[in-house]
Amino acid sequence: MIEFIGVDKKYANGTTALQDINLTIEQGEFVAVIGLSGAGKSTLIRCINRIHGITKGTIIVDKVDVSKLKGRDIRKFRRRIGMIFQSFNLVTRTSVINNVLVSFVPELPMWRKLAGVFTKQQKIKALEALDKVGILDKAFVRVDQLSGGQQQRVALARTLAQSPDIILADEPIASLDPVTSRIVMDDFKKINKEMNISVIMNIHHVEIALEYADRIIGIRKGEVVFDGPSSKVTQGILQNIYGGKWEAEKAAIEEQAAYV
Numbered sequence: 001m002i003e004f005i006g007v008d009k010k011y012a013n014g015t016t017a018l019q020d021i022n023l024t025i026e027q028g029e030f031v032a033v034i035g036l037s038g039a040g041k042s043t044l045i046r047c048i049n050r051i052h053g054i055t056k057g058t059i060i061v062d063k064v065d066v067s068k069l070k071g072r073d074i075r076k077f078r079r080r081i082g083m084i085f086q087s088f089n090l091v092t093r094t095s096v097i098n099n100v101l102v103s104f105v106p107e108l109p110m111w112r113k114l115a116g117v118f119t120k121q122q123k124i125k126a127l128e129a130l131d132k133v134g135i136l137d138k139a140f141v142r143v144d145q146l147s148g149g150q151q152q153r154v155a156l157a158r159t160l161a162q163s164p165d166i167i168l169a170d171e172p173i174a175s176l177d178p179v180t181s182r183i184v185m186d187d188f189k190k191i192n193k194e195m196n197i198s199v200i201m202n203i204h205h206v207e208i209a210l211e212y213a214d215r216i217i218g219i220r221k222g223e224v225v226f227d228g229p230s231s232k233v234t235q236g237i238l239q240n241i242y243g244g245k246w247e248a249e250k251a252a253i254e255e256q257a258a259y260v
């Protein structure tokens with residue numbers, strides 16, 4: 001369970017990114033965070049695994065007070081939380097399986113990881129993770145020979161190999177075309193339902209968010225202005241989340257989708 005209690009985040013330059021956030025996310029939920037660019041979506045999800053510290057309030061993840069963690073405990077805590085980025089964050093000049101295996105030795109420098117000797121069990125676990133996202137046949141292919149969608153699935157497999165309780169995904173489909181986006185979203189959904197891993201995803205594609213997530217959190221200027229089931233999101237609610245700019249935002253999303 002993830003709890004935000006009266007959370008504020010102010011950056012060093014004085015920008016208030018989050019204001020009085022109060023949320024409870026149960027284990028196994030699929031949550032999409034939506035809102036205009038700059039609304040605070042990335043900040044919200046990055047506070048969960050302490051990429052960003054908060055300035056007020058408390059964040060509790062499975063009874064752990066995240067703000068109180070220090071040094072080694074932060075790294076240990078982060079092992080339970082997978083993170084997926086728009087840019088995949090893979091080492092493209094090596095094989096898919098190597099990229100998944102490095103999740104077993106997060107504390108080593110990359111060159112040591114890639115030269116690492118892994119146990120049979122770790123290799124099986126890595127292959128199972130690749131199988132879960134449907135790219136087992138690519139295990140020994142170099143990452144730079146894969147499409148963007150396949151690369152994002154490798155990133156997902158790497159996270160899965162870590163056996164996380166939570167996956168935070170920051171715009172995971174932003175650089176993918178609409179068809180590939182759905183393939184990747186299907187993987188997220190499958191992992192969420194079959195493995196009961198919580199997924200908290202920051203996403204610009206509202207239609208896809210509504211289709212895949214069980215719950216929508218709408219952020220405007222750092223505040224939660226909607227929190228409820230996807231089925232309850234109306235055009236009026238979207239107007240409110242996007243501050244009257246919903247039509248423009250919708251047109252921009254559609255235009256972007258047409259070009260990728």
Ligand SMILES: Nc1ncnc2c1ncn2[C@@H]1O[C@H](COP(=O)(O)OP(=O)(O)OP(=O)(O)O)[C@@H](O)[C@H]1O
Pocket residue numbers: 011012013015016017035036037038039040041042043044202
């Ligand atoms: N490192 C930082 N230092 C200062 N201000 C920041 C920093 N990161 C983000 N901000 C500011 O905090 C606010 C929220 O940013 P954030 O990236 O969380 O928004 P977002 O909703 O994820 O936007 P986008 O959809 O464009 O990624 C914005 O005003 C942004 O300019």
